[in-house]
Amino acid sequence: TQLLEQSPQFLSIQEGENLTVYCNSSSVFSSLQWYRQEPGEGPVLLVTVVTGGEVKKLKRLTFQFGDARKDSSLHITAAQPGDTGLYLCAGPMEYGNKLVFGAGTILRVKS
Amino acid sequence: NAGVTQTPKFQVLKTGQSMTLQCAQDMNHNSMYWYRQDPGMGLRLIYYSASEGTTDKGEVPNGYNVSRLNKREFSLRLESAAPSQTSVYFCASSEIRGNTEAFFGQGTRLTVV
Numbered sequence A: 001t002q003l004l005e006q007s008p009q010f011l012s013i014q015e016g017e018n019l020t021v022y023c024n025s026s027s028v029f030s031s032l033q034w035y036r037q038e039p040g041e042g043p044v045l046l047v048t049v050v051t052g053g054e055v056k057k058l059k060r061l062t063f064q065f066g067d068a069r070k071d072s073s074l075h076i077t078a079a080q081p082g083d084t085g086l087y088l089c090a091g092p093m094e095y096g097n098k099l100v101f102g103a104g105t106i107l108r109v110k111s
Numbered sequence B: 001n002a003g004v005t006q007t008p009k010f011q012v013l014k015t016g017q018s019m020t021l022q023c024a025q026d027m028n029h030n031s032m033y034w035y036r037q038d039p040g041m042g043l044r045l046i047y048y049s050a051s052e053g054t055t056d057k058g059e060v061p062n063g064y065n066v067s068r069l070n071k072r073e074f075s076l077r078l079e080s081a082a083p084s085q086t087s088v089y090f091c092a093s094s095e096i097r098g099n100t101e102a103f104f105g106q107g108t109r110l111t112v113v
Helices: none
Strands: A005-007 A010-014 A019-024 A032-037 A044-049 A055-058 A061-065 A071-076 A085-093 A098-101 A105-110 B004-007 B010-013 B019-025 B031-038 B042-049 B064-068 B074-078 B087-094 B102-104 B108-112
Touching: A005 A085, A010 A019, A019 A105, A032 A071, A044 A055, A044 A061, A071 A085, A085 B042, A098 B031, A098 B042, B004 B087, B019 B031, B019 B087, B031 B064, B031 B074, B042 B064, B042 B074, B074 B087
Parallel strands: A010 A105, B010 B108
Antiparallel strands: A005 A019, A019 A071, A032 A044, A032 A085, A055 A061, A061 A071, A085 A098, A085 A105, B004 B019, B019 B074, B031 B042, B031 B087, B064 B074, B087 B102, B087 B108
């Protein structure tokens, strides 16, 4: 059982559609991170959310940290084929020394 | 600036063989990590090192050992490889702790036959 549960596991949508990916935990996190990974590469950080209720925007991507700091969401507006990839949430545990990841959401955007 | 460098990129082992995966970072980071990635499982933490001279078990440490040789280098050793260890292995580093950005290497694809 992973400490960070992501849903959905897989998402296939048409270009122009909106989507939301969720990251949930029963534990409180001091911060949560979102990474994006392309085939054959390591994950690359998109954003870190730190404050409960925080909302951060990165172009068409909107990230939210839950008020209780147990969950986060990633919303993509008007998805494009270039958004295709694996999206991973991650958070620090054990006084921040240990970074754990969710299982990820595979996003495929069709043109 | 190379960032995080892993070697080798690909490896095929026979069951029972041993090998060491090498990782080096040039960003003067204190924390380093080893993960394995399997389909549908995301990244699972094998071992981590919060600072030079310290190592701790992660979520899936069985069958692995690590060495934090110095601040730059963190190696992962498989003493007796098993087919269940077939996976893609990633090394990562971060400045201080897990709540700062982690930078990843390009991965090692390991197959144990």
